[in-house]
Amino acid sequence: MGIRCHAVALLFVLALGPGAIAADQAAPAPRSGIAFASADIRALQLDDFANPGMLWVARGGKLWSAATGRSNRSCVNCHGDAASSMKGVAARYPGVDAATSELLNLEGRINRCRKDQQAAEPLAYESEDLLALTAYVAHQSRGQPLQVSVDAVARPYFARGREIYYRRQGQMNLACTHCHEQNVGRKLLADTISEGHGNAYPIYRLEWQSAGSLHRRLRACYFGVRAEMPAAGSAELLDLELYLAWRASGLPVETPGVRR
Amino acid sequence: MLSRIQVPSAARRGEIIPIRIAIQHPMETGYRPDHFGRRIPKNVINSLVCRYNGLEVFRAEMGSGIAANPLLQFYVVAADSGEFVFAWEDDSGQRGSERAAITVSD
Numbered sequence: 001m002g003i004r005c006h007a008v009a010l011l012f013v014l015a016l017g018p019g020a021i022a023a024d025q026a027a028p029a030p031r032s033g034i035a036f037a038s039a040d041i042r043a044l045q046l047d048d049f050a051n052p053g054m055l056w057v058a059r060g061g062k063l064w065s066a067a068t069g070r071s072n073r074s075c076v077n078c079h080g081d082a083a084s085s086m087k088g089v090a091a092r093y094p095g096v097d098a099a100t101s102e103l104l105n106l107e108g109r110i111n112r113c114r115k116d117q118q119a120a121e122p123l124a125y126e127s128e129d130l131l132a133l134t135a136y137v138a139h140q141s142r143g144q145p146l147q148v149s150v151d152a153v154a155r156p157y158f159a160r161g162r163e164i165y166y167r168r169q170g171q172m173n174l175a176c177t178h179c180h181e182q183n184v185g186r187k188l189l190a191d192t193i194s195e196g197h198g199n200a201y202p203i204y205r206l207e208w209q210s211a212g213s214l215h216r217r218l219r220a221c222y223f224g225v226r227a228e229m230p231a232a233g234s235a236e237l238l239d240l241e242l243y244l245a246w247r248a249s250g251l252p253v254e255t256p257g258v259r260r
Numbered sequence: 261m262l263s264r265i266q267v268p269s270a271a272r273r274g275e276i277i278p279i280r281i282a283i284q285h286p287m288e289t290g291y292r293p294d295h296f297g298r299r300i301p302k303n304v305i306n307s308l309v310c311r312y313n314g315l316e317v318f319r320a321e322m323g324s325g326i327a328a329n330p331l332l333q334f335y336v337v338a339a340d341s342g343e344f345v346f347a348w349e350d351d352s353g354q355r356g357s358e359r360a361a362i363t364v365s366d
Contacts, residue, residue: 049266052329055284059262209286209328 030251036185036194037259045200045258053135053204053256056128056211060136063129069120075133078117086140090253094242096153103157103238106134107213125232131211135202138255145252146199148245161243164236170227176240191260197248198241200257207260214241261285261356265346270363271338279310279318281346282331283356289324303351305330313342338364 034042045051064082067074079085094105097112104112110133111122123130150158165176179188180196187193201214208216215232218240222229230236266280283305290302302324310318318334336344346358 049264049280049282050331052282052331055262055264055282055329058264059284062262204329206327 030197030248031195032199032248032251032254033194033197033259034200034254034257036192041206041258041260045254045256051204051256051258053202053211053258056132056135056202056204057139057256059128060132060134060139063133064136069114069118071117071119073118075113078113082137082140086137088141088144090138090141090255091144091146092148094157094238094245095149096157101153103154103235103242105214105238105241106137107233108238110134110137126213126216131202131213134213135211135256138202138253141253142255143252145250146245146248148242148249150242150246154242157239157242158246160236161239161241161246164240165243165247170222170225172225172227174225176221196244197251198244199248199251200254200259202255203257203259205259211256214244261350261354263346263356263358265344265358265360267344267360267362269361270365273338273340273364273366275338276335277338277362278333278335279344280331280333281308281310281358282329283308283348284329285350287322287324287326287328287330291324301351305348305350308332308346308348310334311345311347312336313340338362340364 034045037045043050045053048054061082064075067077075082090106093109094103096102097104097109102108107125107130110130114120114122123133148154168175168178176196179193183193184195185192198214198217201217202211203217204211205217213232215234215237218237219229219232262284264282266278268277271277285305286303287305288300288303290300292300294300304324304326305322308318308320308322309316317336318332320332322330341362341364344360344362347355348357349355
């Protein structure tokens with residue numbers, strides 16, 4: 001009976017195809033990438049002193065209260081203590097900016113604040129300072145479940161993100177889904193394929209010997225399937241980031257994560 | 261150079277206490293080329309010293325085999341109340357330091 005039900009359900013999904021997967025129903029119980037990591041990596045992420053990503057969080061904490069730009073104002077001037085004002089914020093990003101209807105991730109929001117509130121130059125994507133501020137802000141939401149909005153204004157971004165997720169691309173002709181849904185738990189060289197959730201970003205990756213953004217990691221996936229890599233911070237990666245965040249709904253923010 | 265240290269704020273005399281320090285540093289090996297094929301010069305934290313009330317209790321001489329953002333841990337016997345002072349220097353001549361106080365009770 002159980003097997004038959006599954007078979008019927010499978011046929012149903014196949015008939016609808018990936019594009020028709022119920023849009024507001026994320027995977028029932030997403031598993032964070034840390035669940036696929038080795039014991040020593042898990043221990044490193046859990047140890048708040050040994051976790052190298054905490055160096056970026058600490059740097060971000062200093063930047064948070066450092067006055068900058070022509071306004072000579074710091075983040076503290078508007079937001080006060082990040083521990084309370086930023087708690088839960090990262091769990092809602094990326095989100096659509098009410099004023100401009102643009103999709104912004106945390107990095108984009110920080111740079112928007114720099115421009116509008118601090119009259120400062122935007123920080124380059126993947127720069128140490130932007131990584132540090134992003135890690136610091138996201139860290140304040142650690143443990144909070146991801147809950148992004150994919151309602152009316154966010155809908156077009158979300159739909160594009162989902163389209164990218166299921167689009168075959170590159171010389172390998174693979175889509176995200178082929179690894180991160182259809183081959184989860186299997187090996188890709190020495191790595192265990194995870195479900196590909198972004199709930200721990202920015203992460204410290206041993207391979208990078210540095211902290212890095214989700215977009216850096218996504219670009220590495222594009223490189224892996226031999227596709228043309230969109231620029232970090234580009235619309236394509238932002239749309240994909242929104243879809244990924246929705247897909248990971250309910251997973252706790254882990255920033256700063258540690259991965260191999 | 262950003263760093264973090266972990267020293268217990270209080271200990272009993274004779275207690276063995278763990279001391280940890282993490283430093284944000286690229287620990288450039290000197291073997292890597294940049295995007296233009298030019299060799300990136302070696303730049304590692306070559307020496308790090310920890311003094312406990314002026315007495316040297318730990319010294320590390322590191323080379324290109326140590327990963328970026330090194331984390332060092334060692335153990336010290338708590339003798340007297342006072343201060344741990346760390347000082348280090350990399351190949352580019354940049355120096356860093358950290359200090360932390362400890363209260364030792366009988």
